[in-house]
Amino acid sequence: PGLRQILSDVVEEAKHSINKEISGAELLNSLLNTPWLKSLLKVSLGALTSAHDTVAQKDYDPVLPPIPDNLADDEEAMRLVCLVKNKQQLGATIKRNGITGEIFVARVIHGGLADRSGLLHAGDRITEVNGYSVYGLEPEQVTARSQGTLMFNVVPITDRPVNNQMIVTVCACHGRLQSPAGPGHPLRRGRYGLQQAKKLPSTSACVGLTPSTNLLRRKQKEFWWSQPHQPHTYIKPYDSQCEAVIGIYLTGFRRSLRLCQRQSLSTGSSQHSCHTRCSGSCYSALNNPYEEVHRLVALVGPSGVGVNELRRRLIEINPVTFQGAVPRFCVAFVLNQVSGNGEYKGHFYGTSLDAVKDVLNSGKICVIKVEPHAIQSVRTHELKSYIIYVKPPTAERMKETRKDAQITTNYYVNIPFKVSTLMEIEEAARKMESHYCQFFDYVMVNDRLQDSCVQLLRAVRRAQDEPQWVPANWIRPTEEF
């Protein structure tokens, strides 16, 4: 009634104002002073305050009647779940307990309809779907009834496990994921050890199911032992020249390492051997089905060689795939090193790691510039950086390619490249290589800018697609991905 009164006042007031001969300003002033507008503002303010209180108290739920006292102790709490499926998948799998015949939610696919609803959880027992009891039915029969609007009667799982799932980015080593039962056999949900996966980079792609690492490895093992013996492994001889490149060839490392060790014992190879590598046959038959990939690309090079330019262009070429971290990241590493006593380490280092992790968590490849003395800070198991060293071309080519370029000096002034600048870059490059070359995963020469961009893009792609040498301490026991 209050609102009706206000509205009729509005109409009256407007009629009244139109009959008067007054200016726009006067009209506005008199309107603002009208009782109906004051009342309206009062009502709106009241509604706003009430909405604010509701939100602040998180008091969204309807007030439910109290639970009756005479409930039996063994009464099960039921949940009625209504989901409208339309054409999309429900995003959950079910399984049947072979002994009791009960139907349970086996898995809720991350990001799917069931997951987004927050109403179904792995372990929940489904008793009815759309009014039909599902007791004793096969999962396929339940699925066949689950079309359109779904009304589930669910007995919620009592102890829902805390979500301790680990998310990692991997590359599938076989071109196409195949059913572990072999080519031509489709993946059947619930039958095999499947895991959730989503193709990157993607902001919206749905999570799907792929065979798990353990499952594929088991199949590969069966396949392996069914084959006649193949001498396929060798130890890369210990090379005192490349002492610092201590690593293990990541692909198939577990199996190959074991075989290599076995072989190394039988052939009496030096226990100092630090590299293992599989030949092609070993690689194809025994590789790990999934490999974690480098997603932090760290560019390093003498000041002025063009690291920032290349980084910027790489991101520009494909901003969906590549992203930089906040500039503080570089500063953090510089400070971390310059301070020497680690004075800034706690604060700045943590902050910068977060910036990189944010990019990595978004599924993108993070591209940063690092100072050479900070390489070790990013060359860790956690960040798994791929270090690309950007080298200047010959002095002649440098002079030719940089004739229109400008360099930013310490005083933030842009000046053209001088002969002395070129010499400084050359000298800095020489020192950098002699001190840090063992950490470079890839070396490129920044000659013609366009060619360099293509080369960089290719190098980064290769780092994702091909097996890499990595430091031995990056390798940890493989988990169910």
Ligand SMILES: Nc1ncnc2c1ncn2[C@@H]1O[C@H](COP(=O)(O)OP(=O)(O)OP(=O)(O)O)[C@@H](O)[C@H]1O
């Ligand atoms: N291949 C190239 N050909 C011509 N000009 C280039 C090339 N690479 C970079 N430049 C130009 O050289 C200048 C310096 O490059 P950039 O600022 O990327 O250097 P940097 O290595 O990041 O230096 P700093 O560490 O001092 O920031 C820029 O003007 C850039 O456009």
